[in-house]
Amino acid sequence: GNSVTQMEGPVTLSEEAFLTINCTYTATGYPSLFWYVQYPGEGLQLLLKATKADDKGSNKGFEATYRKETTSFHLEKGSVQVSDSAVYFCAQEGLTGGGNKLTFGTGTQLKVEL
Amino acid sequence: KAGVTQTPRYLIKTRGQQVTLSCSPISGHRSVSWYQQTPGQGLQFLFEYFSETQRNKGNFPGRFSGRQFSNSRSEMNVSTLELGDSALYLCASSLAEGFTDTQYFGPGTRLTVL
Numbered sequence: 001g002n003s004v005t006q007m008e009g010p011v012t013l014s015e016e017a018f019l020t021i022n023c024t025y026t027a028t029g030y031p032s033l034f035w036y037v038q039y040p041g042e043g044l045q046l047l048l049k050a051t052k053a054d055d056k057g058s059n060k061g062f063e064a065t066y067r068k069e070t071t072s073f074h075l076e077k078g079s080v081q082v083s084d085s086a087v088y089f090c091a092q093e094g095l096t097g098g099g100n101k102l103t104f105g106t107g108t109q110l111k112v113e114l
Numbered sequence: 115k116a117g118v119t120q121t122p123r124y125l126i127k128t129r130g131q132q133v134t135l136s137c138s139p140i141s142g143h144r145s146v147s148w149y150q151q152t153p154g155q156g157l158q159f160l161f162e163y164f165s166e167t168q169r170n171k172g173n174f175p176g177r178f179s180g181r182q183f184s185n186s187r188s189e190m191n192v193s194t195l196e197l198g199d200s201a202l203y204l205c206a207s208s209l210a211e212g213f214t215d216t217q218y219f220g221p222g223t224r225l226t227v228l
Contacts, residue, residue, distance in 0.1 A: 042221055101159040101162070
């Protein structure tokens with residue numbers, strides 16, 4: 001079935017460091033892909049999305065490119081800030097027996113220190 | 115514009131009881147989805163409602179049910195609670211059905227089953 005695998009955390013970085021959080025998916029066809037962020041005590045927020053191969057989603061300095069050849073959607077940011085500390089979830093939309101659904105990865109906690 | 119609201123925010127129940135959680139979507143949104151978040155299983159899709167009809171469902175037992183009203187507000191019900199039902203239940207709303215339209219998440223209802 002459909003699944004999403006993302007790197008385990010926590011990832012601890014110093015402010016202004018480069019961030020990469022890896023995400024790979026398995027699916028039939030070409031699902032839409034998403035990155036969501038969850039700040040402490042809050043619900044999820046959509047960070048960015050890509051709906052077809054080679055699309056690049058971007059928002060707030062974060063980027064991810066839909067790579068069908070490697071079935072990946074890695075999240076990157078050139079210079080992280082303390083305020084980026086949160087849990088990041090990769091997700092895909094895919095067909096199941098009950099229709100479309102979002103399948104999430106297990107989440108990667110990011111801690112950014114001064 | 116008010117965001118997605120969920121009530122109650124916290125709930126404590128005992129095994130065997132039933133519980134009803136409520137979600138009010140953003141004004142104008144017609145799609146409501148529900149998710150369960152646990153440390154062990156991560157984020158799992160429960161079901162999606164659009165225009166009072168269940169459009170999609172995840173792999174949960176029949177003890178989990180939901181409905182949507184004509185004003186798009188949604189409720190989910192869990193009967194015969196088990197310890198493993200302890201989780202954060204998240205609701206998300208969007209304008210259209212499906213997931214490529216941006217989903218806006220509420221803060222969640224934290225259910226503890228004793």
